[in-house]
Amino acid sequence: MSHLHTPANGPGGVDRDGYLPPWPVDYPNVLTCDACGVPIERPGQGMLRWLSHAVPTGSPPRRSRLTVVHHASYTPSGRHADCYVPPPADCSWGDEHLAYVCGAEGVCRLLKMVNCDGLPFLEAAVMIHRLLVPGYEQARRYERQAAAEALLDAAPLDGLLRPQDVREMLLHVDRWEEEMEP
Template sequence: MATPFPITCDVCGELIHQPEHGMLAWFSQLGTLKVHDIRIVHHAIHSPQGQGRCCFHTVERAGFVPGDLHLSGVVGPDGIMDLLEMMNTRHADPERVSELLKRLFVPGYEQARHHISAAIQEGELEPNRAHGYYSSEQIKAVLKFAAANQGQD
């Protein structure tokens, strides 16, 4: 299975270059274990901002317990099932889980997602599907658009 690396850290916006350098992190509400604030983050020892400064769990939240999985396990065969379980049994936000699934498992989506709006504005991508759901051909077109416009920001 192809992996999406590098992938963007949801906390600092810097790239995570290898699965071993990242985590899927969240908070579970005490008593219900409902999942909140699920994110992709740098593992504390790989943070570009210094030891532990990017890891999602550096902030404590009353009434919540931190949870995490290494990205190396999430991008493996059990990752889709882990995320679906969180959504369906632990009430993780379905839109957030859908976005994470696309980022982690749809080839090219992670690299294309930041350029989709510009590609639509420039007429390079016809939004003929529901917002956020793009075919592999559309993702390839966005990546081609992004490469052609690199450095023109």
């Protein structure tokens, strides 16, 4: 279900003067757009997006493909199509401002989507990690390198890095980025 939030009906969105608040001071991650790879500078500039699948009347909803994307007004190139692609046949996109899914409220919303809307648990768990585990967003790109170097205790490769694994990986990110440069 998609929600339209206005300045009068919730925290974290656009206020009456059009100001988008920064990430909360204690917020552990600046998220990266899954579509274009550019960081999302403020929570009001990004959306949590998912596919809503067509289901027969009376069947429970089914959602999948949980992603973080720029809000249409904030795509880096200014072109809406850069971060939004048409959904597959028999599906539609649902979304929610990132400002409304940060913190405990966001965890509750994601767990409700698992329980009531058929969102796969692993997708919700990975997104909760992205939203709440400090450094996770930066470290997750290097999971394969960390596993290859035996830096991960369990080497799950399922997107569920433990906080201590993330801390260890962040010590190696600069080297891995240098190795990736042409």
